[in-house]
Amino acid sequence: MKEASTSAHTSDAGIGAIPTDAYVMIIGAMKAGTSSLFDLLSQHPALCAASAKEPEFFSQHQDHRVAVDRYEALFDFDPAQHTLCLEASTGYTKYPEETGVAQRMKAYGIEPRFIYIVRNPIDRFVSQLNYAHLNNYAWGDATLFGLLATSFSMYHRQLSAFLDVYPDKDRYLITDFADLKANPEALCQSITDWLGLPPTTFRDAGPANATPARSEAELRLTRSTLHRFRHLLPRGLRDQIKAVLRARGTSAKRNLTETEVAQLRAWLAPDMQRFKETFGFPVERWGFDA
Numbered sequence: 001m002k003e004a005s006t007s008a009h010t011s012d013a014g015i016g017a018i019p020t021d022a023y024v025m026i027i028g029a030m031k032a033g034t035s036s037l038f039d040l041l042s043q044h045p046a047l048c049a050a051s052a053k054e055p056e057f058f059s060q061h062q063d064h065r066v067a068v069d070r071y072e073a074l075f076d077f078d079p080a081q082h083t084l085c086l087e088a089s090t091g092y093t094k095y096p097e098e099t100g101v102a103q104r105m106k107a108y109g110i111e112p113r114f115i116y117i118v119r120n121p122i123d124r125f126v127s128q129l130n131y132a133h134l135n136n137y138a139w140g141d142a143t144l145f146g147l148l149a150t151s152f153s154m155y156h157r158q159l160s161a162f163l164d165v166y167p168d169k170d171r172y173l174i175t176d177f178a179d180l181k182a183n184p185e186a187l188c189q190s191i192t193d194w195l196g197l198p199p200t201t202f203r204d205a206g207p208a209n210a211t212p213a214r215s216e217a218e219l220r221l222t223r224s225t226l227h228r229f230r231h232l233l234p235r236g237l238r239d240q241i242k243a244v245l246r247a248r249g250t251s252a253k254r255n256l257t258e259t260e261v262a263q264l265r266a267w268l269a270p271d272m273q274r275f276k277e278t279f280g281f282p283v284e285r286w287g288f289d290a
Contacts, residue, residue, distance in 0.1 A: 018077045018085060023085050023087075024112065024113050025088070025089065025092065025114050026086070026087070027092040027093050027115070029117065029118055030094065031124050031127040032177045033117055034090055034117060036180060036206075037088070037117055039205065040188050041086055041192075041202075043202055045081065046082055046083040046197050047082065047197070048076065048082040048084070048085045048086065049086050049087075050086065050087035054091070055068070056089045057074065058108070059091035059092060060100075061098055062089075062098070071110070083197060084197070094151075101161065101162075102162045102166060105165070106165050115173050115191065118175070118281070119176070120286045121154075121272070122153070122256075122264055122268070124152070124177075126256060129149065129254055129256075150268070155275045156275035156278055156279075159172065159275075159278075163278075173191065173194050174281050175187060185202045188202045189202070265287070265288075276288075
């Protein structure tokens with residue numbers, strides 16, 4: 001690992017100063033295992049995890065952004081124990097919803113390293129589609145099969161906004177959601193090797209932030225007037241009704257048609273080729289040929 005910068009920020013929350021190059025950011029992609037990866041890596045004793053997994057400090061349009069005045073306040077950094085600080089804000093790679101993220105980082109005076117975990121871009125798209133649909137996000141059906149969700153699967157386009165500001169490709173580690181699922185501990189060991197940290201044991205607690213399973217009947221109920229009065233029922237009875245609806249109803253999960261998949265693949269293909277050329281990622285595993 002490279003030597004720590006002589007420049008540092010002092011953290012009100014922590015014990016000591018944080019070197020400006022001691023930040024590691026999982027910057028996406030949304031619905032590609034960022035929560036699970038953050039939870040796993042946070043187990044390393046030399047990594048100081050942010051008080052909120054997804055602080056979105058350098059984003060401007062994320063409703064869940066943590067309200068702090070200074071980035072360092074997110075970390076309870078102890079230089080006697082910690083080497084690096086870790087956070088995981090997927091909003092950082094949500095261009096064009098978010099713009100100027102890397103520029104704000106640079107202006108703030110930090111030199112972070114970036115972990116970008118990717119997923120088969122069509123599977124990632126479908127996961128986001130269902131995340132919006134099953135959680136009743138009003139914007140989901142209207143805009144998802146359009147600019148934003150498609151752009152979030154354009155991995156080269158997302159990273160190019162960072163490369164313009166932080167051009168050293170050694171600063172970036174591209175990892176695959178499939179590897180996280182197959183062997184999470186091995187993936188975490190490879191990441192800590194890249195960070196120059198000593199090996200440790202990682203305990204996999206299973207998927208985090210998974211999209212809930214719902215039936216069509218349950219989804220219709222949550223969108224009805226009756227749902228406003230659910231608090232009048234005992235919690236146990238509400239859980240029983242939910243269980244019955246999920247067990248006996250048709251799944252509300254949405255899938256793309258063959259035509260939609262073909263269209264989406266055509267939209268993504270040029271970006272996938274640039275992603276391979278720039279970072280050497282084998283997009284052939286997702287069916288994107290040269």
